[in-house]
Amino acid sequence: MSARVVVADDQAAVREGVVMLLGLLGVDVVGAARDGEEAVALVAEHAPDVVLMDLRMPRCVGVEATRRVRTEYPGTQVVVLTTFDDDESLFAALRAGARGFLTKDAGGEEIVQAIAAVLSGEAGLSPAVQRRLLERVAAGPAAVPLPSSSRSRGQSSEQGQGRELPLGLTPREAEVLVLIAEGLSNAEIARRLHVSHATVKTHINNLFAKTGVRDRAQAVRYAYVQGLARAPGADVT
Structure with missing residues (x-):
């Protein structure tokens, strides 16, 4: 697969495992980041096609790093790869500009398919995430978490x-x-x-x-x- 990828995850075992897995599947991993700040810096340095972005990281969390990447380097797409699949994390990542969203139980082929999807202009969402999005949309606007500028605090x-x-x-x-x-x-x-x-x-x-x-x-x-x-x-x- 012709794609240049940066992997961002604060857990070394996960980060190194994803890098190794992608390498075995023929994906060119050009950098691995330990936090959001490193991820943005590696995008600036290498101009990758895609960043695989964890959400919970020190210094700069994944949502903010995604927003910065998509704003400052629009040629780079972001696929979230995270343990957290709650609605708030999902919608925050999508609003920040992520075009893909996978959980860390995704297999190598699923990750590669998501990368290929976002590079072709499609959404790289896991089947479970797609179902949840459809359920939230079908349930109406009240079921979709709003951004901080328009959501009532309670x-x-x-x-x-x-x-x-x-x-x-x-x-x-x-x-x-x-x-x-x-x-x-x-x-x-x-x-x-x-x-x-x-x-x-x-x-x-x-x-x-x-x-x-x-x-x-x-x-x-x-x-x-x-x-x-x-x-x-x-x-x-």
Whole structure:
């Protein structure tokens, strides 16, 4: 297959395994990145046809790296290859410009087919992702997660309504940040949002990476500074 590819994944075993697999299938891998910043730099250096992009990476998460690649280097397509296939991750990646979306249980042939699809101007989506997209579209606009500029925050993030979310935070990440500022534990946040504990941890890791905070205390301060939450005892206007 005539395609030049960059692989971006922060897990060395996954990254090296994908590189080896693609090499065996005749794909020319021109670079391997450990995070989103490296991925963008390798695209600038090598001008690949496609980036296989993980979503959860340090320094620059996959969605933001995808947005930068598609904005700055429109000749390079992006196929997401991730463990996380929740609706929020899926729609955020597609809005950022990804033309393909696969989970890491995809086989080598499926990855190659997705690469070929995006190079021919089609979408490189796994069958499961295609079904979910069709289900969401059939269910109407309310079933499709909206971008941060138009999606309502909900009662728990009332302080952030009407504000543009900082550093590319998704509405859900901003909501989790507000709940952290309110003093809720991960388990309490999971119950409040009706999601799993693992999903809450994913959102927290993602918002920590985007905002540069190192712990919950810094996250709380960040929420106050950005006006997403009100400090205890603050005047109510």
